[in-house]
Amino acid sequence: MTRTPVALKRRIASELRALRERKGLTLEAAAQRAEVTKSSLSRFENGHSAPKIHTLRALMAVYGASASLRAELEDLTRDAGRRGWRASLFGEGVEVPEWLRSYVGLEATARLLSIYSLFVPSLFQTPEYARTTLVAEGHDPETVEARLRLTIARQQLLTGGAATTEISAVVDESAVQRHVGDRSVLHNQILALAAANDLPNVMLRILPFSAGPVLSAGGGFVLLDLDPDPPLAFLEAYEIAQFVEGEAYLERFRRHFDLVSAAALGPEETNDFLVRTAKSL
Structure with missing residues (x-):
């Protein structure tokens, strides 16, 4: 790779x-x-x-x-020191936080991404959903377009010809119950999540409200298996991000991911749930 x-x-x-x-x-x-x-x-x-x-x-x-x-x-x-293809995606003169540049580079080299999210992860967002979210976050038009290009390019991890990264994602039910944009935006996004589950390198599961409040506490994170490099955990909120290293800390994230994975719906149950939710809109 x-x-x-x-x-x-x-x-x-x-x-x-x-x-x-x-x-x-x-x-x-x-x-x-x-x-x-x-x-x-x-x-x-x-x-x-x-x-x-x-x-x-x-x-x-x-x-x-x-x-x-x-x-x-x-x-x-x-x-x-060389600028890769990702550098041009941000656009000249567009202010992009260093943590985002770093994360995109690490994400692209990961063997496995274990994602726990309270929102629809960027890797699975439709262009319409991503644009609506970025506008709602208050970004200027140039930054919205730059980040949208980046989101679409990152999704090559899912469908690109060299898609070798395995992705295991647990998404909280609130992510698909929260209205973003008009009905069609949310409807198409929910169906896109179901379609992602059909990809050979993706396993996406919904953590239902019935799992209780304890498992969904603490916020989302991503575990990056960067073999042969050491693994990392990544946390981000409000444009502030942190990379976490060290086996003792990483083990806590692994245990939490195992807990939410065990409480989540299976892939087939997840797809059934997503299709029902989309039809109910």
């Missing part, structure tokens, strides 16, 4: 952190020896940015990296 700039930055970050730790250097000591700021080195090791080639070479010299590893990381750094 082609790796995006975000995934490449994570790989570079992992290698740099491992090299420094094997050398027994603190972040401050390594930064001083390589003549970079401590904050810059921290960003490199967190995957928030990639170093320039000359900075990477300085770090490699400090760490005593092998010639083969130096060459590999230089290649990765060059690739990470």
Whole structure:
């Protein structure tokens, strides 16, 4: 699978952190020896940015990296600096939060996405539903069009010729009971959710109100299996997002996803429910 700039930055970050730790250097000591700021080195090791080639070479010299590893990381750094096809989708001059750019890159490289959502996930939104939602959120027309293009492009994960990402989604019943746009917008969106369940790489289930309030508490999240890179959890609300790492934290999200999955309707029951709901509008 082609790796995006975000995934490449994570790989570079992992290698740099491992090299420094094997050398027994603190972040401050390594930064001083390589003549970079401590904050810059921290960003490199967190995957928030990639170093320039000359900075990477300085770090490699400090760490005593092998010639083969130096060459590999230089290649990765060059690739990470290139603008991919997603960059143009945002549009020139359109302000797009960095978390969204990062998430799109990670999403595209995931082996498995486990989604729990109180709303219709973007990956399953029809263009009309997505546009109505974006307008309601108060975005300016240019941003609405840019994000709509991005939403449609992201949906290649579902139907593209190289759709290798598995998607397991649990969607709260409130998502299909909440009126968005006119009747036809919601009607078509609900039927699109049912159609998504017929895709070979998708399993979508509805968490009914009858499951009770406890299971639906806490808000939505996405678990990203990024094998061979470490997994992540992603949370977003009100244009504020957080990526969560660490096995102890991720295990909590896995347990919660297992709980809502167990309480959700099965795929066939979900489709029956969605068709009935669409007919009732």
